[in-house]
Amino acid sequence: MGRKPGVRRTSEPAGASPSVVEEVASAPAAPTEEPGPAWPAWARRAATVAIAVHIAAVAGGALGVPPSSLLQRRFADLFTWHHGLFDQGYAYRYYAEPPPTPVVVATLRRADGSDEVVRIPEREVAGPPMRRQRQLALANALFASTRSGHEGHDHGDDDGGDEEPPWLARSYAKYLGRAHPGTSSVTLKVQQHLIPGPDRVLEMKEETGGRFDLFDKSLFTSPRWIGDFPCDGS
Amino acid sequence: MRRFLIDAAAYLSGLASGFARGWSRFFFRPADPTPLGLIRVAVGLLGFWSLFVLGLDLHAYLGSQGWAEAEASYQSLPPYAWSFWFFVPDSLLRAAWLACLGVFALLALGLFSRTTAVLAWVIVVSTVRRAPVAVFGFDQILSTLALYLAATGASGQAVSLDRFLRRYREARLRAAVVRPQGARVVAPAEPGKPRPTTSANLGLRLIQLHLAFIYGMAGLAKLQGPSWWNGMALWGTMAAGEFVAFDFTPLAAWPVVLNAMTHGSLALEIAYPVLIWFAATRPLMIAGAVLLHLGIAVVSPGLTEFGLAMVAANLAFASGTWLRSLAAGREDEQPALRVLFDGACPRCRASMALVTAADPDRVIEPIDLTAVDVASIHPSLRPEDCMRSMHVVSRSGRVSAGFDAVVRVASWLPLFRPLALIGGLPGVASLGRIVYDRIASSRPRDAACTDDVCGIHPPASSSDSAPLSPDRASPPSGGLVRDLSQKR
Structure with a gap:
């Protein structure tokens, strides 16, 4: 694949200083010193088999997620063992269409009747930005785990229906109950933080004199109920 | 007909032998291990940092009664998946976390590189499996790079204390x-x-192939999205309130700029898997990728580590001689x-x-x-x-x-x-x-x-x-x- 490594370099005089472009451009496999011993044939054959299986598994994992054909899914299924063992088989379909951001809102009820609202992701998270990115991932996971159960219902509805909440929502609610002593129950809801269109932003800026609040209430969908979870140790 | 069959067989035979020669040259030719050593340093530092950040909420992520309870999480593991965190009692969680930080530190320094590369990969995979609810693109890239460092055992051949x-x-x-x-x-x-080795080349080639595949998949997937065709996809990330750190809304008045950035990003991802293999265009692709990831980090600081991991992976395409000359x-x-x-x-x-x-x-x-x-x-x-x-x-x-x-x-x-x-x-x-x-x-x-x-x-x-x-x-x-x- 690509030009033969080292071809350019052999024509260079010793001690010459090739340009940065040539240096970067030279194939990385270009030998610079006396190379180490070559691998024996059996090792090359074993490595070839391993590489071929690995490449097929990585490709299968990426192709097998929806939307995909039956053939692609069957092919991906051949490498379930590989994806499990080596944590490969990701789809890498980053931002195919920038989606609204899920936000999880947990209402913690105390025995004295007071409420506390916990938002994931929090608006401000102390520490490095990566910490908030992890919270965004949790909100995404909760949203994804509840989405399938609520398909067929009115998405803007506050009433989520009778489906059993997924284990992740139950687990997260229990965690919140433990992390906030005195909580008698936790209600989880999920909403989406929408992306405003540029036209709307321009209109608002004109109306408000150049300001636009990306956290304006109108940019959030109605919260969708995930479940009520009593904090009684059950 | 006989002539046709003979020629077809000769063609296929030549194709197969040419492929075998190309395969051998591609994977088994010794290469300078300097880029792999630098990737090891980056993986060690990023792994250390990521685990350190997890440690700020250690029990929430990895504790038995965290965000995802250990028992339920274990039940939901995909087939053949594993994680040592399931076997670490809560009382030892902090100690285990510290030990894992130590492994990443040793990996970054290049001390006991072969062993620490394997241990680092075990830690990365275990953490991803234990806390899948907190995983994002960064973890995928780190896991991939750690796998290749561990599998080839060549990461300590350069830029290492070893x-x-x-x-x-x-x-x-x-x-x-x-x-x-x-x-x-x-x-x-x-x-x-450092002396060129086959194992270093293998590690670099696997990273190169995987990286080209990632960019290719990301680009192809974007072709499904209308906003990548109408040129406003980047607006979708720059106006996502949960992601951005700065106010990019003034760009609403500059749609052509948004169009250019959107089309440029997509063009890079589509072109990268092809043009990265040509000497003349490789520096352009690497520079474009670096700009893309730095841009993402500016727009969304939470994705800085993801960008750094991708930039580190791009080192696999850089010449060891040039890197050393820096x-x-x-x-x-x-x-x-x-x-x-x-x-x-x-x-x-x-x-x-x-x-x-x-x-x-x-x-x-x-x-x-x-x-x-x-x-x-x-x-x-x-x-x-x-x-x-x-x-x-x-x-x-x-x-x-x-x-x-x-x-x-x-x-x-x-x-x-x-x-x-x-x-x-x-x-x-x-x-x-x-x-x-x-x-x-x-x-x-x-x-x-x-x-x-x-x-x-x-x-x-x-x-x-x-x-x-x-x-x-x-x-x-x-x-x-x-x-x-x-x-x-």
Whole structure:
């Protein structure tokens, strides 16, 4: 694949200083010193088999997620063992269409009747930005785990229906109950933080004199109920 | 028909054998391990940082009763998946976390690289499996890079303490050899430039292929999205309130700019898997990828680590020679420094062994002043001055002595550059000169001083001198290194 490594370099005089472009451009496999011993044939054959299986598994994992054909899914299924063992088989379909951001809102009820609202992701998270990115991932996971159960219902509805909440929502609610002593129950809801269109932003800026609040209430969908979870140790 | 079949068979046979040759050349040709060493450093640092951030909410992520309870999480594991975190009791969680941080630190330093690379991969995968609810793109890339570092075992072949210590031990052994009639050799036999290996090439090739695949998949998937066609996709990320750190809404008035950025990003991802393999376009692709990921990090600081991991992976396409030249200068500019040391002083020899072991290429040329006419190195040098303290002569002819020479040498060696920065501070420099002069004046020597030019004892003849190592035997530029017998 690509030009033969080292071809350019052999024509260079010793001690010459090739340009940065040539240096970067030279194939990385270009030998610079006396190379180490070559691998024996059996090792090359074993490595070839391993590489071929690995490449097929990585490709299968990426192709097998929806939307995909039956053939692609069957092919991906051949490498379930590989994806499990080596944590490969990701789809890498980053931002195919920038989606609204899920936000999880947990209402913690105390025995004295007071409420506390916990938002994931929090608006401000102390520490490095990566910490908030992890919270965004949790909100995404909760949203994804509840989405399938609520398909067929009115998405803007506050009433989520009778489906059993997924284990992740139950687990997260229990965690919140433990992390906030005195909580008698936790209600989880999920909403989406929408992306405003540029036209709307321009209109608002004109109306408000150049300001636009990306956290304006109108940019959030109605919260969708995930479940009520009593904090009684059950 | 028979002719058709014969020709078809010959074509297929040629195709197969050509593919086999190409495959072998692609995967099994030795390569400079420097890029892989740098990727190891990046993976170690990013793994350390990521785990440190997880540690701020350790029990929430990895505790048995965290966000995702251990039991339920274990039940939902995909087939064949595993994680050691399921077996770590809550009481030992902090200790295990600290041990894992230690592994990443060792990996970044390149100490016990083969072992720590495998352990680092185990930690990355275990953490992803234990807390899948907190995983995002960064974890996928880190897991991939860690897998290849672990599988090929080549990440410590360059830019590592493993290699430095091995070369230092070798240099010390060589420096201990008594050569009564010649210069002391204080450099390791193994050159500063690491030897190309097949295992390093395998690691780099797998990273290259995987990276091309990632960009390709990301680009193809975007072709499904209307906003990538109408040129407003990047607006979707820049106006996502949960992601952005700055106000990008003024860009709403500049749709053409948004269009250009959107189409440019997509074009890069589509073109990368193809153009990265051509020498002429490779730098453009790498530069584009770096710009793309830095841009993402500016828009969404939470994705900074993801961008850094992708930039680190792109190092797999960079030339080891070029990367090394960033630290050591170009090959035709070496040696940058000629260091005159007292070959009859064990402490000086050990120091020079340390210096030469840290040399990334041929930056430093150590010269035993007891075996040369120092005036031949630089006309201003006098033997008695050189005996008093270490002298360094740069290519431009600038001479430094004593502590300033130490700082100058350290500034050329990536491993010791932090010390050079500290040593260059005004107060530290003054103190350093005093300490250096005291140590130098009281240093032990193998031979007692007998005359004004202490310790300079020319060999009886050049023919019976102990041989120098091949890389030090001949002066690299101009033949300035001469012993006194040659002078006479």
